[in-house]
Amino acid sequence: MSTAIIGAGVMGETLLSGLVRAGRRVDQLMVGEKRPERARELEERYGVAVVSNREAAAKADTVALVVKPQDMGDVLDEIAPQLRAGQLVVSLAAGITTDFIESRVPDGVAVVRVMPNTPALVDEGMAAISPGSHCDEAHLAEVESLMASTGKVLRIPEKQMDAVTAISGSGPAYIFFVVESMIEAGVHLGLPRATSTELVVQTLVGSAAMLRETGTHPVVLREQVTSPNGTTASALRELEIHRVRAAFLAAMEAARNRSRELAEGS
Ligand SMILES: NC(=O)C1=CN([C@@H]2O[C@H](COP(=O)(O)OP(=O)(O)OC[C@H]3O[C@@H](n4cnc5c(N)ncnc54)[C@H](O)[C@@H]3O)[C@@H](O)[C@H]2O)C=CC1
Numbered sequence: 001m002s003t004a005i006i007g008a009g010v011m012g013e014t015l016l017s018g019l020v021r022a023g024r025r026v027d028q029l030m031v032g033e034k035r036p037e038r039a040r041e042l043e044e045r046y047g048v049a050v051v052s053n054r055e056a057a058a059k060a061d062t063v064a065l066v067v068k069p070q071d072m073g074d075v076l077d078e079i080a081p082q083l084r085a086g087q088l089v090v091s092l093a094a095g096i097t098t099d100f101i102e103s104r105v106p107d108g109v110a111v112v113r114v115m116p117n118t119p120a121l122v123d124e125g126m127a128a129i130s131p132g133s134h135c136d137e138a139h140l141a142e143v144e145s146l147m148a149s150t151g152k153v154l155r156i157p158e159k160q161m162d163a164v165t166a167i168s169g170s171g172p173a174y175i176f177f178v179v180e181s182m183i184e185a186g187v188h189l190g191l192p193r194a195t196s197t198e199l200v201v202q203t204l205v206g207s208a209a210m211l212r213e214t215g216t217h218p219v220v221l222r223e224q225v226t227s228p229n230g231t232t233a234s235a236l237r238e239l240e241i242h243r244v245r246a247a248f249l250a251a252m253e254a255a256r257n258r259s260r261e262l263a264e265g266s
């Protein structure tokens with residue numbers, strides 16, 4: 001089964017590198033990319049063929065669209081004449097609905113919407129997938145296997161996609177923001193930057209491993225760290241005073257709303 005990736009920016013390369021690491025034959029992969037210097041970079045790095053979008057659409061069994069939501073209409077108009085029944089189009093773009101894609105491709109082309117995230121680069125990705133209306137179990141299984149090469153995959157109803165985008169699609173950015181803030185705080189407290197960075201990164205990795213390996217609720221894990229009248233309680237009081245919990249809710253509502261706006265083309 002050949003796979004084409006159209007749009008090889010951050011997420012397109014993440015998908016491509018994951019497929020290569022998972023052992024997909026490079027001669028079964030191809031890339032369509034608008035920027036010539038970026039195309040050359042990927043050819044050199046992976047030995048993958050970079051072809052026109054139309055050639056990619058004509059040749060591949062599965063066509064993964066990884067361009068910005070605002071570019072999706074143009075790309076679909078460009079490749080639609082090359083697509084034929086039986087092919088599978090997979091969109092990784094925020095906001096873009098399967099309805100939008102299905103209205104622009106020939107009948108009989110199956111469509112699956114995916115929301116991945118960047119930890120896929122280290123095979124710890126979280127991808128959610130939703131079928132379009134002409135999609136059967138084999139198509140979903142194909143996309144599941146595509147995304148499972150770089151992490152976990154969850155099947156969800158498409159109406160949950162905007163919320164999923166706000167939580168796991170954008171999620172790594174919130175975590176990196178927290179990490180960056182904690183490292184900076186360590187520097188303010190007098191720690192060398194390298195020491196602060198090592199402390200914060202390992203604390204994050206250790207906490208994530210506890211969540212996954214114990215399956216214990218995060219509230220319980222937080223309570224275990226919070227000694228009566230101790231340091232953690234003092235810190236958590238400040239986070240509540242500064243309404244960090246409310247800020248997270250507002251931030252993720254904003255991301256969900258932005259995903260909805262992208263569906264409307266803005
Ligand atoms: N970066 C992330 O963490 C995530 C991104 N996504 C989705 O992935 C998509 C791409 O996002 P990024 O990789 O971050 O953006 P990006 O800007 O890094 O990559 C987009 C790529 O598409 C190329 N491109 C644009 N028009 C093209 C065309 N007509 N033909 C061929 N290539 C074309 C650009 O040159 C660029 O290399 C977006 O729809 C985004 O919503 C989804 C989940 C996470």
Ligand SMILES: O=C(O)[C@@H]1CCC=N1
Binds near residue numbers: 094165169170
């Ligand atoms: O920021 C964005 O729009 C994309 C979608 C999810 C993560 N990055």
